Amino acid sequence: MNAFTKKPGRRDAQKDATRARILETARDHFERHGFEAASVRAIAADAGVAAGTVLLHFEDKRALLHAALFDDLAATAAEAARDEAPGTLEERLHRLASAFFGYYARRPALSKTLLRESLFADPPWQARFAEQVGAAHGRVVALFDAARARGEVAEGADAALFGVAFFSFYYFALIAWVQGAHPAPVALVDRLVAQHLCGLRPADHPGRSR
Structure with a gap:
């Protein structure tokens, strides 16, 4: 295994961690701003990911x-x-x-x-x-x-x-x-x-x- 080969399961672990971070950020936004005022773009920014990444994990704001x-x-x-x-x-x-x-x-x-x-x-x-x-x-x-x-x-x-x-x-x-x-x-x-x-x-x- 060379230095650039990822360990088995590492990609899945990273994906799960990203999903969890997005969800926790979304909870905070929904609690502070309400569902209607919260935006996917703002949630993504605070979670440290692109808005497209949020939509890869969740279909839309309601799915979040x-x-x-x-x-x-x-x-x-x-x-x-x-x-x-x-x-x-x-x-x-x-x-x-x-x-x-x-x-x-x-x-x-x-x-x-x-x-x-x-x-x-x-x-x-x-x-x-x-x-x-x-x-x-x-x-x-x-x-x-x-x-x-x-x-x-x-x-x-x-x-x-x-x-x-x-x-x-x-x-x-x-x-x-x-x-x-x-x-x-x-x-x-x-x-x-x-x-x-x-x-x-x-x-x-x-x-x-x-």
């Missing part, structure tokens, strides 16, 4: 926005999945919701723009976001199954249906937060989950609704 949300949610979900601390179903769901709302709170302006745009994402982002939701739903189902094995919920309770209910609560709180209608979305999710679980407890559980 979707990629930023997708990557951030993927990282947040991966971190949440590593949570193996003990706790009741309600406690673990609280930590799960807190992980995502914590991300939104760190970049509030960007998150609100990202969330509005992602609700109407075009392919392929539509399918990618759906996959993320499906994986998160699977996580909730697993937590519910574990709680059922511990006797926290009734044997006949439907885990998949509970997962759907949890996400309905989560999205309701998320929309309320985006609209500025509720300042404490995690607390709202907690209350909705607690009320829903009252009807799913075993007959002898102290939290069973009468």
Whole structure:
């Protein structure tokens, strides 16, 4: 191997590093200037690349926005999945919701723009976001199954249906937060989950609704 031969994988690593730098710069621009005011040219300049390089990685400014949300949610979900601390179903769901709302709170302006745009994402982002939701739903189902094995919920309770209910609560709180209608979305999710679980407890559980 001569001095001018690149090691295997080096080109891919450089490409990934450039992509990550562009995305981080885009996040900063979207947060400070808003989606409409941010420009690909300015993002490229601050990332230290040509505008054409940005467009090689991302089709347009909206694709940059979707990629930023997708990557951030993927990282947040991966971190949440590593949570193996003990706790009741309600406690673990609280930590799960807190992980995502914590991300939104760190970049509030960007998150609100990202969330509005992602609700109407075009392919392929539509399918990618759906996959993320499906994986998160699977996580909730697993937590519910574990709680059922511990006797926290009734044997006949439907885990998949509970997962759907949890996400309905989560999205309701998320929309309320985006609209500025509720300042404490995690607390709202907690209350909705607690009320829903009252009807799913075993007959002898102290939290069973009468």
